[in-house]
Amino acid sequence: MRTFEYVRPDGVPGALAAHAGDAATAFLAGGTTQLDLMKDGVLEPARLVDISRLPMRGSTTTGAALRVGALTTMEELATDPTVERRLPLVREALLLGASVQLRNMATIGGNLLQRTRCRYFRDPAVPACNKRAPGSGCAAVTGPARMHAILGVSERCIALHASDVAVALVALDAVVEIEGPGGARRVPLTEFYLEAGGRPEVEHTLEHGELITGVEIPLPPEGTRSGYLKVRDRVSYEFALTSAAVALLIEDGVVRDARIGLGGVGSTPWRPRAAEAVLSGAPATPEVFREAADAAVAGAWTVPGTEFKVELARRTLVRQLRTVAEVTR
Incomplete structure (x- = not known):
């Protein structure tokens, strides 16, 4: 690891000023990924701006949304009463995403x-x-x-986005709150990430020197059932081979609202809108679920090592749809 300057500002304005768009400067929060990459020589910032003590922690429920500070830890969000009651898919994604030790260090913004x-x-x-x-x-x-990954990729790059909770948040139309030298802005999470098939080196729309300050999570309608399924090589802490975040509002056996996120398969947390369209207004049956799963992986681009993920992703989504819809036949 190369030597670097360490700075700890008092507030968000000070953090932005300390960064000042310098290409050799990086923000530091929980550091659970960044420090590993620095040790490996992949990242070599000349200055780290420590934002871990800035006032961007905690969550509040306002109206039909939950607002989460970017420095809220994964463990803190998983135990939030609103998350426990209204957002099971988010809670399960958080708990399956890392060990307890990491969840107490890793922040939502960093994740x-x-x-x-x-x-x-x-x-x-x-x-x-x-x-x-x-x-x-x-x-x-x-x-x-x-x-x-098999979705959002090409011969230029097949790197996978590994976040679990981002998959659930994409399905819920979460919005990222950002502050930077040009002021504050809000970006839907579905528009925040960029697919690896174009310019692999550009992963999201966050400009250098900008800072995620919070995330707004819309709450699904009362009566919505949801959950997160993660398929992996071992039950203990491991990244997903495939995963599915599903939220369904079912009335009289008909799907009135469907929200899906797929993990382990995309260069971004994947939102299969074609699958949601198949489900919307359709009966909650295994046949419809299989049709939705086919739509979810349409256009997959594979290499010999990833071909198995197409069928595994289908089965993962069908299983989670059946689980959330409580369809047993």
Whole structure:
């Protein structure tokens, strides 16, 4: 790890000023991913601006939404009463996303910005990585790629977005609150992430020097049932092979509202709107669920190591739809 300057500002304005859009400066919150990347030599900031003690922590329920400060930890959000009562898919995604130790350190803002777990991106000894070195190629396309993406990818990059809670938040139309030198703005999470198939090195719309200050999570209508299913190699802390966040409002056996997020398959937390369209207004039956799952993975782009994920993603979504809808036949 290279030497760096460490700065701890008193407030958001001070943090923005300390960063000042300097390309060699980075913000530091929980540091559960960033410090690993610095030790590996993937990231080499000359200055770290520590924002961990800024007043951006806690959650409040206002009207039909839950507002979460960016420095709220994963564990704090998982135990929020509103999350427990109204947002089971968010709570389950948080609890399945990391060990207790990490959940007490990792922040919501940092989790949304976590970098890919692609083994080639994280190893500077691998020269071909368009995400780390634009124009160099993608070693994952021809190498072992079991933990890579099949949606929102191309031969340029098949890196996977690994966040669990982002999958649930995308399904709920969460909005990211951002502050920067140009002022404050709000961005829907579905528009915040950028697919890896275009410019892999640009992962989201956050400008350098901007700071996520909070997340607004719309609450689904009363009567909505939801949950998060994570399929992985082992039950203990592990990243998803596939996952599905599902929220359904069912009346008289008909799906009145469907919200879906897929994880483990996309270069971004994936929102399969085609699958939601299949479900909307349709009977909550296994046949409809299978049709929705087919729509969810339409257009998948695979390499030999990721071909299995197409069928696994279908089965994951069908299983979670049946679970949430309480369809047993």
